[in-house]
Amino acid sequence: TIKVGLLSDLTGPTSSVGTPYAQGIKDCTAYVNANGGINGEQIELIQVDYAYNVQQALSAYKRFKSKGIVALQGWGTGDTEALVRFVSRDKIPVFSASYSPHLMDPSKAPYNFTIAPDYSTQGRAGLKYIKDTWTEKRAPRIAFVYPDKPYGHVPLPAMKEYAKELGFEVTGDETLDLKAMDATPQILGLKKQKADFVWVGGTTPSTAVLMKDAEKLGFKGKFLVNIWGNDENLAKMAGPACEGNLGMQAAAVYGQDVPGMKIIETETKGQPQMTHYLRGFVSTMVMVEGMKKAAANGKITGENIKNALETMRDYDPMGLAPAISFYPEDHRPSMAVNVCTVKDGKLEFVQTVSLPRDAKWLGK
Amino acid sequence: MEYYFQLIINGLVVGSIYSLVALGFVIIYKATKVVNFAQGEMVMAGAYICFALTVQYQIPFALAFLMTLAFSVILGLVIERMILRPLIGEPIISVVMVTIGLSSILKSLVQVFWGTQIRVFPPILPQEPFILLGLPIAPVYVAAFVLCLLLFAVFSLFFKYSSIGIAMRATAFDQQAAQSMGIGIKNIFALSWCIAAVVSSIGGIILGNINGINSQLGHLGLKVFPAVILGGLDSLLGAALGGLIIGVLENVCEGVARELFNLGGFKEVASFVVLVIILMVKPYGLFGTKEIERV
């Protein structure tokens, strides 16, 4: 068997999205195993719930290592960052759902891979979409709302820079806690800034609060929500307030008309899943593809998987996510981002926005 | 100026939620001298029970509300009997730790029964906001404010004038002496946990109506500490006002920090900074009773 570590948050602060993500990974593994595994070899997942606690992540990693894993499916920012140096020392490729820019730079994180472009790229794509659809003469005004957490801060400088480059007027920031119950002060601030667009870097609950209060207070701007802030729960929580707002996604939404959706639907017996589930699924698909390539080149070792992945060009995960390529000097999986919107209470795919693979953006 | 004005009003409104949770906290403290770090989790438990009854079992809200309160009474009894009674007379840190343990247990139970998904209440209260001085306010907050006032009034009178209320305070001060008065301290403890559980559940239901619930809701308990301590641990008035003050402080400090220093996220620490400053001047909070210390 091929051993793979699965580090997930099933109980901690990010568990509401961590659980479906982990389920996606498990289902995909089961699917692969049922369909012949990697050249007949089965993948064995060793799952540990680390409850978003870095110390537990560290010891879980050591446990994985002593069990002889060849690859790791990681999760959040805290643990992925903490493991960067260990995995490069031990040569174990990691797939994580933390899309920090510097994880894309092999000179800093040689063994880190993701299936979605970094938060900055996602943000830039969103900005580009807005700019492309902007019809008025004047410059669009954009504001930023984010939690005062590492995760919220990461893409800000890059986005602000790009916004200026595109000709936006950046009006200011507001911080909104992930557990906020009320966003009136933030909306009041946004109204003062007269923002046309607001980039939101939160999670679904805080985004919902923001949108509800925006509607209540008659704020007219449109929201552009990052990958963790718009999922199927948004409409449930925010109701009509979230209609028409935009969000960025890395994977397809459940039921979207792409080739891979058949498999998903059979795997889940038609039970709708959140987009996080799909991302977990795709993340595993990419890892499996890497393993297959590594197996073709010799043995399945961490180093071989990494090398194999770096030769991956335009791998299409059956349409479940934009095509993925890795280069030895550039681990950004793609420069394409799916823009979604909420329509009639449903998350809907709008368009894939692609940016050039610009070397100066790598790691920023 | 209008901006700050609205920030203040909004702070008051949001603060009433803190006050509501803080009241439950102070009731327990006044009657048992237990500092309850599981207050947030008790709020969460109440919210989940109400959620289960209304959404999963489709019971009409009014009935579900009453049933939730009944469940809370049971929860309060169980917590008191199983966890806190054996700790009668132990030092404060033990009691703090046991309630921290309790919070883990409650959180775990919620996760076992309902998972970690976000759950959303059906709209129970009207959605149309009230307009107060140009600031629309969601009815949930108005409900919280009114409930908070009501509970504050009821419990102030209760602790001041009713025999049981006085007996509760006596028990908190000296359990054995209270027993010697013929006060059944076990009943007193059980009663106060029931009351606190009921108050917490009401808070939970209100919260659930704001933005749904998930298993991390208990963190609210941590935010309520500044409110409780600011007001003074054993003062109902302190809890009520403390919540409001913290609500306003958070909003205003955030606004000021943003405008003057372009410093984000100050809201989360503002209340703690102010708290420490106030404690240095008034070591027992604004209204807390000073411990009588004579040698």
Next chain:
Amino acid sequence: MLKCGLFFTSYNKEDQFFPSMFQKTCLGLFIAAMLIAPQVLDFYYISVMNLIMIAAIGAVSLNLLTGVCGQMSLGHGAFVGVGAYGCAILASKGLPFVICLLGGGTFAALAGMFFGIPSLRLKGIYLAISTLAAQMILEYVFLHWSALTGGANGMPVDPPSIMGFSFDSDEKMFYLIFAVTTLCVLGVSNIIRSRSGRAFIAIRDFYQSAENVGVNLFHFKLQAFATSSFIAGIAGGLWAYYAMYITPEQFSISLSISYLAMIIVGGMGSVTGAIFGAVFITLLPEVLNTTTSLLSSFAPDISSLMAPLKEGIFGLTLVLFLIFEPEGLVRKWKLIKAYWKLYPFAY
């Protein structure tokens, strides 16, 4: 220790930690076992032992403040964090290991003293909440003083090296951590049995009369905060070196709570107890994870079921300990020792 036929000819002899030959032998065996452990044990166990030892330093230091001096702290995790950041910052300037570690400790001691100032006026839970404020404020500083701390991006730390020898694996780190832990534990034990330690206990037990025998409350409370945070800072520095990457999230309130849990479970006021507590609380999730993975070979879905229970088990352990063994593991240990004392070959 003194009951069973041990006689002392001088006060100094009575002062020793391990007065009997038997105890000295046990100690020797223990040290020998620790020294060969990395050669024989699986590397996972070594890494867990590393975590335990770092936790033990933290717990012993919190014990000095909370168990011995009676000043409850909910901000200890943040003091550990100050040590970690201080150490990492100094290390990034290329300073040698020992300087960085001590420097980290010193930063932490300063922070501890600063946030210890309210302890002059505040007592009990009011003080606890003001240390909670320290936790929140320091976390905010870690995140926002990005010029120093790397803010949201965190800070990388290179493995320590002493005179060109780099401690770049768990096994090598093990020896380093073991050495530092031993020093810290010895230091704290010494403090407790000497003038300052007695003053700390006096403050805990009856601060008014402590003051009247000449203990300067403010001075010694600050001293308790400072020494305790200094050692916490050392734990933080070791952690930074060991984890090789630090972010603000690593030093959150839950770290503070787990230290408190350690000293409670182990037994308040006792150094041995704090160590037991560190062992217990660090091992608990590991054991649960091992159990889960053992079980999951029979029932693959067990891990999603076990996950939510884990926290509950942690809580339940705390509660059960407090109900049934409020004096902590150290009491059990004493009972066992007392039992062995009666054993014919003990003396």
Next chain:
Amino acid sequence: MSLLNVQNLEVVYNDVVLVLKGLSLNVAKGSITTLLGANGAGKSTTLKAISGLLEGEDGKATSGTILYKGQPMSSKSPEKTVRQGIFQVMEGRRIFEDLTVEENLRCGAYTQPAKNFSGNLEKVYTYFPRLRERKAQLAGYMSGGEQQMLAIGRAVMASPELLLLDEPSLGLAPLLVEEIFDIVKKINKEEGVTVLLVEQNARMALSLADYGYIMENGRIVMDGKGSELLHNPDVQEFYLGLSHGGEKRSYRDVKHYRRRKRWLG
């Protein structure tokens, strides 16, 4: 007629320390009975065993019977005993310091129907006019004597039939000791409350009491009428500090040596 009868009572603390070793005593209805004894003899323990307050202290009555009005005490829980008419004023006053005087008194009346409240309150205030002056003050700020008055006042509020008093004179000035004892006597006479009094102050207690017991090491070693005990030479030497011949010994003349006679019960 005996109101309370204790027979062969044994009490163990923490399952190990045997404190009462077969203690028997009898309290006649309407009388004042006093229980004297050295420190740690188990006087407070006796009272707690009667009132049921042992349970909070890891103590257990392992054998013996306590008959109240001829009936075995049906329940050991203190709140039931209070309802049956036994009220203990605990050692060290134990007033509720952050309650006001009047709130303290209301706690005393906890088991009484509300209609008796104002009558009883009036009674307490006539016994202790000083309490009326301070009824709204926090009890913690009162002087030792006032606190002791309050503690007894609380007992009066409960209209007990049997009052257990544990060292009411502890730490009180001589004048106040007399005042308190006078009031105890008054309560006994006017309300017909039976009193079981534990004291270190043997002279006072014996001159007040109808009957006295002396205990040592968990047993009764001597008993008799109050006046008889006052004149017993052993009692005079060991409890009253009189040398042979009834002269008071000076503390200056006492030297260090073990003078204590073993009283074998």
Next chain:
Amino acid sequence: MNGNNEPLLSVNNITLTFKGVAALSRVSCEVPKGSITSLIGPNGAGKTSMLNCISGRYTPDKGSITMRGKELLGTKACKRTDFGMSRTFQNIALFKGLSVLDNLMVGRHSRIKYGLLASLFYFGKARKEESVHRARVEEIIDFLGLSPYRHQAAGHLPYGVQKKVELGRALAAEPELLLLDEPMAGMNLEETEDMARYILDINEEWGISVFLVEHDMGVVMDISDHVVVLDFGRILASGTPEEVQSNPKVISAYLGDEDGLYQGR
């Protein structure tokens, strides 16, 4: 009498108020060097408050307190030991978790000089100093007959022994002036006699002056050289025991009838 009238401690016109209520008003008194001076008075008269002012727990609003001519006010409580005074407390205030030995070692706190760093390594200087002080403490333990309890935690000892440990802790500081707040309260006759003997020995053999607050008139009148009577925060009388006990004002405010004199036993 062994006092040679030079005052060791003199309290001049101190006034202390709590929220406007005067606990002490314009009180002056003296403790002559080498004497046993007693402070008596009704409950709440302000005796403990007076000790608290001298030992630095309270700061008087007005007045001055000097010891050997040096002003005490303005120095912190923890520095007062340096002037050569130490005290005991009305309600036992021991360090419950420390052994008897360590309680006494804390008593020597201000005489031990080594610092935190030395204690971290506990080697050489620190260790030597410890043994020197340890030897002094052992002497006191022997004097008070505490040897059997040396290594026991103070909190679990019998009441009478705890009172002795308190005395020992105060002695450990090697004071010139010992402030004792009701050392006899709650003790039986035997222990009271022992305590009186210790106080006399301390005074006579060690030359330590004693300022004693006590309600047990038997003891006070027997062992004091000098008695000061306080009432409602004012000096009512002062003089030799004989003068004081015959003073009608003292009798009516404090002693009551003659029995008051033999209060206790």
